Amino acid sequence: MTMTTLKIDRRGEAARCVAWVWMAKPAVHNAFDETLIAELTATLLALDADPTVRVIVLAGEGKSFSAGADLTWMQRQGAASVDENLADARRLAELFRTLSTLAKPTIARVHGAALGGGMGLAAACDICVASDRAVFATSEVKFGIIPSAISPYVIRAIGERQAYRYFQTAERISAARAREIGLVHEVTDSEGGLDPQIEAIVEALLAGGPNAQAAATDLIRAVANKPVTDDVVDDTARRIATLRATPEAREGLSAFLDKRQAAWMVSAPAPNPTTGH
Incomplete structure (x- = not known):
């Protein structure tokens, strides 16, 4: 796919590849238009499907x-x-949903x-790291509009109040x-501290089982803001029982007991039929 608004930087070997997706429209401060929306949506879906x-x-950038x-x-x-107008708004809303539901x-x-939408992107990501000079805003009302497409993710991050x-x-x-x-997890002392902080978080992520992480985010979406009903209790029990029986879980427990690295730390993860990833 030829892209005009994004640059992809793949770092690390196949089993531990981290895809850095750079919005590359610095002259307009990486502002959204229909091209960036389409390219970012397609890129996120492709990377989520890439087992490496x-x-x-x-x-x-910029x-x-x-x-x-x-x-x-x-x-x-x-x-x-x-x-x-409606079709275009739906494509924008789909971008945020795509980002927020990646495995x-x-x-x-x-x-x-x-x-605006930049704050929406930050809120839709699982983790947000910002420099101490970063600034956020839902600025839409200044232009006579509302932060509609980003609202589910910003409200999830900062709360209704x-x-x-x-x-x-x-x-x-x-x-x-x-x-x-609650919007940002970590604030660095300078922009120079951003990448080291992100790399530390990445290392922590790479130590976890990839299928377990996908299941963990799915768990959050399933139980967040719901009362603890019998159905919820049964669902959580079924999720852990199912996951415990997977090859990844058996490998993770064996690696811990054997005091060695788990297989996903040294080889490409295999798809897990219980999660689809």
Whole structure:
């Protein structure tokens, strides 16, 4: 696939490959348009299906992670027919859903501005690491619109109460404040500290079983914000019982008892029929 808005940097050997996906539109602060949306969606799906990729890092070239939607693109959509406008909005919403439901662990590497859709990308990733100079905002109301496509992921990250404030005020949120409200996991002292911090998290991720990690994220989606009913209890019991019987689980327990590295640390992971990955 020939891409005009992204660059892919694969780091590490096949069993421990980390795909760094760089939004490469620095002149416009990696603002979204229909091309970036299509290319990023297709790239994320392809990397998630690639058995040699263990972790996906999303980053932005230039001064910003992403300044959100390209306003000229938004103007074009505002002037389009209702059907065209809706189809375009659905493609944007599908990008965020795709990112938020990947089986592979995802990390947002945030520096500079992460505004509107850029904040949505950070929230949709499993893990977010930001430099101390990063700034976030749901700035849509300043342009007479709302953070609709990103709302499920931002609200999941910061909670309903904080969303009432920031969706309406469009205030800039510092990296430190973003960590306080749950959007960011780690804040580095400088942009130079971003990659070492991400690499430390990547090493922790690579130590885990890939199928177990996919099952863990699926577990979170299944139980989050639900009452602990009999159905939920039964579902959690079935999940661990099923996973314990897999080759990956048997290998992980054997490796621990034998005081050696698990097979996924030294060889490419095999697909697990119980998870589909």
